[in-house]
Amino acid sequence: MASVPETTAAAGTGRTPLDTREVRAGQNPLFDAGEPAALTSLQLMRLLDTGPRGLTEQQAEERLVRHGENVVPAWRPVSWPRRFLGSLRDPFTTVLLCLGLVSAAVASWGTACVIMVLVVVSCVLRSGGEHQASRSMAALRELVATTASVQRRADDESSPAVRELPVDQLVVGDVVRLGAGDLVPADVRLLRSSGLTVHQAALTGESEPVPKYARDAPADGGAELPEPPHLCFQGSSVASGSGTAVVIATGADTRFAAAYRDPARRHTETAFDRSVHGIAWTLIRFMLVTPPLVLMANAALRGRGLETLPFAIAVAVGLTPEMLPVIVTAALARGASALARTSGVIVKRLPALHDLGAIDVLCLDKTGTLTQDRPVVERSVDARGNDDPDVLRWAAVNSFWTLELAELPAPDTLDEAILGAAGDQGTDPAEYDGIAALPFDPSRRLATAVVRRPGQHGTHTLVVKGATEDILGRCGRLVVDGAATDLGDEERERLLGFAAREAADGLRLLAVARAERPARLGSYGHHDLRGLTFLGFVALRDALTPSAGEALDDLARRGVAVKILTGDHPGTAARACRDLGLDPGEVLTADRLGTLTGPPLAEAVGRATVVARCTAQDKARIVAALRESGRTTGYLGDGVNDLPALHAADVGICPRGAVTVARERADVVLAEKDLTAIDRAITAGRNSSGNIAAYLRITLSSNLGNVIAMLAAGLLLPFLPMLPAQVLVQNLFFDAAQLAFAFDRPAHAALRKPAVLRPRAFLRYITAFGLLNAAADIATFAVLAVALHTTAGPGDPAMFHAGWFTENLLTQAMVMLLLRTGRHAAETRAAGPVHLAVAALAVIGVLLPLSPLGPTLDMSPPPPLYYALLAAVLTLYGIALAAARKRHASRQN
Numbered sequence: 001m002a003s004v005p006e007t008t009a010a011a012g013t014g015r016t017p018l019d020t021r022e023v024r025a026g027q028n029p030l031f032d033a034g035e036p037a038a039l040t041s042l043q044l045m046r047l048l049d050t051g052p053r054g055l056t057e058q059q060a061e062e063r064l065v066r067h068g069e070n071v072v073p074a075w076r077p078v079s080w081p082r083r084f085l086g087s088l089r090d091p092f093t094t095v096l097l098c099l100g101l102v103s104a105a106v107a108s109w110g111t112a113c114v115i116m117v118l119v120v121v122s123c124v125l126r127s128g129g130e131h132q133a134s135r136s137m138a139a140l141r142e143l144v145a146t147t148a149s150v151q152r153r154a155d156d157e158s159s160p161a162v163r164e165l166p167v168d169q170l171v172v173g174d175v176v177r178l179g180a181g182d183l184v185p186a187d188v189r190l191l192r193s194s195g196l197t198v199h200q201a202a203l204t205g206e207s208e209p210v211p212k213y214a215r216d217a218p219a220d221g222g223a224e225l226p227e228p229p230h231l232c233f234q235g236s237s238v239a240s241g242s243g244t245a246v247v248i249a250t251g252a253d254t255r256f257a258a259a260y261r262d263p264a265r266r267h268t269e270t271a272f273d274r275s276v277h278g279i280a281w282t283l284i285r286f287m288l289v290t291p292p293l294v295l296m297a298n299a300a301l302r303g304r305g306l307e308t309l310p311f312a313i314a315v316a317v318g319l320t321p322e323m324l325p326v327i328v329t330a331a332l333a334r335g336a337s338a339l340a341r342t343s344g345v346i347v348k349r350l351p352a353l354h355d356l357g358a359i360d361v362l363c364l365d366k367t368g369t370l371t372q373d374r375p376v377v378e379r380s381v382d383a384r385g386n387d388d389p390d391v392l393r394w395a396a397v398n399s400f401w402t403l404e405l406a407e408l409p410a411p412d413t414l415d416e417a418i419l420g421a422a423g424d425q426g427t428d429p430a431e432y433d434g435i436a437a438l439p440f441d442p443s444r445r446l447a448t449a450v451v452r453r454p455g456q457h458g459t460h461t462l463v464v465k466g467a468t469e470d471i472l473g474r475c476g477r478l479v480v481d482g483a484a485t486d487l488g489d490e491e492r493e494r495l496l497g498f499a500a501r502e503a504a505d506g507l508r509l510l511a512v513a514r515a516e517r518p519a520r521l522g523s524y525g526h527h528d529l530r531g532l533t534f535l536g537f538v539a540l541r542d543a544l545t546p547s548a549g550e551a552l553d554d555l556a557r558r559g560v561a562v563k564i565l566t567g568d569h570p571g572t573a574a575r576a577c578r579d580l581g582l583d584p585g586e587v588l589t590a591d592r593l594g595t596l597t598g599p600p601l602a603e604a605v606g607r608a609t610v611v612a613r614c615t616a617q618d619k620a621r622i623v624a625a626l627r628e629s630g631r632t633t634g635y636l637g638d639g640v641n642d643l644p645a646l647h648a649a650d651v652g653i654c655p656r657g658a659v660t661v662a663r664e665r666a667d668v669v670l671a672e673k674d675l676t677a678i679d680r681a682i683t684a685g686r687n688s689s690g691n692i693a694a695y696l697r698i699t700l701s702s703n704l705g706n707v708i709a710m711l712a713a714g715l716l717l718p719f720l721p722m723l724p725a726q727v728l729v730q731n732l733f734f735d736a737a738q739l740a741f742a743f744d745r746p747a748h749a750a751l752r753k754p755a756v757l758r759p760r761a762f763l764r765y766i767t768a769f770g771l772l773n774a775a776a777d778i779a780t781f782a783v784l785a786v787a788l789h790t791t792a793g794p795g796d797p798a799m800f801h802a803g804w805f806t807e808n809l810l811t812q813a814m815v816m817l818l819l820r821t822g823r824h825a826a827e828t829r830a831a832g833p834v835h836l837a838v839a840a841l842a843v844i845g846v847l848l849p850l851s852p853l854g855p856t857l858d859m860s861p862p863p864p865l866y867y868a869l870l871a872a873v874l875t876l877y878g879i880a881l882a883a884a885r886k887r888h889a890s891r892q893n
């Protein structure tokens with residue numbers, strides 16, 4: 001079947017992935033000492049011969065040599081011989097092998113040999129192609145490889161330094177820093193953390209992020225919890241906050257490796273599987289019923305016995321598109337490398353290129369896609385809408401300390417803009433003492449800093465900034481003209497209205513609030529954020545990306561619907577769309593969609609262009625619903641809050657600058673967050689899929705026609721219409737010629753719409769053209785009878801076979817030329833690979849029976865009259881083909 005290197009079976013072992021005991025087999029000292037979760041961090045670090053300052057470079061190097069790289073075994077590259085053996089497991093090959101064995105069993109050695117040649121040739125071509133493709137894919141993936149922030153020392157005396165290291169270089173005992181958007185690079189135990197939450201969907205299937213925090217081995221038996229809160233596992237990702245942790249297991253020892261033998265793909269079924277595999281399986285069923293059908297028909301109508309078996313088998317082989325895997329791999333690999341070369345777009349898994357071509361709805365986030373992600377503070381205002389530098393000052397205190405107190409600060413353009421503007425107005429947030437921080441949490445849409453004002457030792461000031469609705473929901477009072485008063489419902493409505501107006505003007509708005517609390521030693525949590533006092537707004541403007549408007553137009557022209565799924569205010573998003581010429585229509589907010597899922601959700605979203613105030617889970621829910629409703633869905637995003645959606649989409653796309661996990665999880669990585677590049681990637685996908693589809697249509701309709709004609713002729717003639725070896729040889733030539741489709745450039749028409757193969761429409765197509773082909777064959781059959789009767793006397797099988805061999809290859813050449821997707825005369829003129837293949841096929845078809853090779857294949861030259869009549873049949877066939885294709889094309893549009 002058509003599978004390409006990076007497709008793998010759905011993972012899943014049925015066991016709970018977090019069963020600790022599964023990982024004990026490795027050579028990790030920890031697992032002989034007991035549960036890592038049950039030790040105190042000091043005991044643990046002593047056991048791992050490391051310390052809070054990290055390993056020295058030399059220690060790390062020794063460990064790397066001893067324990068190997070931190071690579072999940074299933075992700076190691078596959079060697080060429082293993083690939084060859086793997087390709088033998090392909091269902092088409094299996095069917096061919098079975099047919100070969102049956103032929104050998106009935107001592108039909110010629111047939112058996114030709115089938116074996118077919119199997120070997122297709123497996124060599126395929127595994128060679130896949131090997132090459134996967135090497136170039138690996139090279140491309142290398143360009144976007146994942147790194148981890150590791151703390152190491154040059155030697156025992158030096159102080160530790162944090163540096164970025166490829167994830168595969170990590171060893172047990174390394175001290176790593178984790179920040180929002182990072183991939184947890186190995187199994188780790190937390191030493192410190194701040195507001196850390198982790199997505200473990202890849203491990204537990206649970207979609208909400210779980211809080212993780214450092215703590216010492218619990219006397220309360222916490223180690224036995226299914227999910228010890230102080231352990232984070234490879235395969236999960238940081239949703240918010242940051243932390244410092246020590247690596248306790250790498251590579252094959254991690255829970256991820258133990259739980260999933262084959263974790264590369266997580267989807268049950270991609271668009272690629274749905275179209276190409278679906279069609280392949282239909283064909284295999286066809287092939288399996290063909291031999292018994294031929295045998296039965298011959299036995300019933302002609303009284304022939306088992307001697308027709310080799311012929312029946314040859315007919316079934318003739319139906320097999322054995323070059324399908326080769327063509328699929330070659331077409332996709334060529335497309336992917338061209339895309340990387342010309343547009344800097346990296347397709348990390350080959351089938352994703354096909355899926356790109358099939359995308360009919362593309363979901364985007366707003367920042368950096370429609371806008372430039374270079375916000376500038378426009379103004380800061382109080383609750384009355386009057387300019388107030390104090391609000392900006394508090395926002396800056398919040399930005400400064402949330403970044404300063406993070407273990408690994410996540411860069412954030414809004415915070416940078418606020419700090420820049422506050423610096424310009426002379427604010428120095430470092431005047432305050434930072435006590436604690438709750439970093440920005442995309443699902444709560446707020447960030448909190450707890451500070452102590454100079455001279456106020458008994459008081460902690462909580463400074464909170466975030467989305468207007470979320471902040472107002474936590475405020476009980478507001479400051480007006482320097483004095484705090486109660487915040488009533490009316491005032492709340494007024495502030496929401498003000499925010500909506502500012503948003504409609506295209507501004508991004510952050511609300512700022514504050515609360516004073518008696519100083520305390522304990523930690524702060526979100527439950528402390530109540531009864532705040534509202535201070536005002538900071539309004540920022542993020543300029544639009546100039547090329548976005550044109551790219552949106554192009555996408556619309558290509559039949560791709562665009563949906564903006566954003567965490568921002570509906571007004572800001574709608575304004576951005578409008579300014580770029582995209583009609584936002586009805587603007588939804590995620591809370592209005594409530595708990596809808598599946599078809600009702602897909603329908604609601606189908607009518608809208610913008611869904612605002614989405615959390616990460618909302619984005620994923622919407623993408624999943626669109627997919628379930630049968631739409632091939634792409635998702636472009638770069639933030640932590642885009643991860644679940646990237647995961648849920650058929651094709652996850654992110655820019656190279658995206659957070660680490662996004663880059664790791666995405667199927668396609670763009671050089672920049674640029675809609676124009678997506679447009680080019682989609683075109684490349686449609687190019688490749690168009691070639692695969694053309695191959696399938698042409699091969700299958702032609703093969704089906706042959707089978708029908710052969711069945712009919714077999715029943716009418718006193719001898720077999722073609723010898724098994726002849727069927728196989730002509731099949732071999734046809735297959736070889738078809739390889740040209742991997743290198744073809746499809747017609748413009750094929751690029752106008754999402755490239756999906758709908759199995760039903762497809763089968764209708766091949767039946768119609770197959771019948772037409774059979775009609776031509778049968779006409780030839782009549783013509784042969786006339787020609788042979790007038791010259792050589794009826795019933796000379798060798799001449800008949802030669803005549804039909806020629807006709808078959810010539811009609812196949814014509815089909816190749818005429819059935820490439822709906823191209824116009826102007827497009828056909830340039831000679832391409834398909835033209836060369838067609839010419840070669842025609843020459844072989846005419847000359848082979850006349851050449852010295854003819855007699856070896858039991859063929860003798862037919863009389864000249866035959867060729868004259870054949871020319872007439874082929875002309876009629878060509879006219880009929882062209883007319884049928886035109887009708888088909890007009891019905892398609």
Ligand SMILES: Nc1ncnc2c1ncn2[C@@H]1O[C@H](COP(=O)(O)OP(=O)(O)OP(=O)(O)O)[C@@H](O)[C@H]1O
Nearest residue numbers: 365366367440442445447465466467566567568569
């Ligand atoms: N650093 C921050 N501190 C406080 N609040 C923030 C911060 N960044 C964003 N917000 C708030 O959270 C809301 C959602 O922003 P976020 O960046 O998560 O949305 P998003 O889905 O990534 O948006 P986009 O589609 O524009 O990428 C913003 O409208 C803003 O109110």
Ligand SMILES: [Mg+2]
Nearest residue numbers: 365367638639
């Ligand atoms: Mg974002």
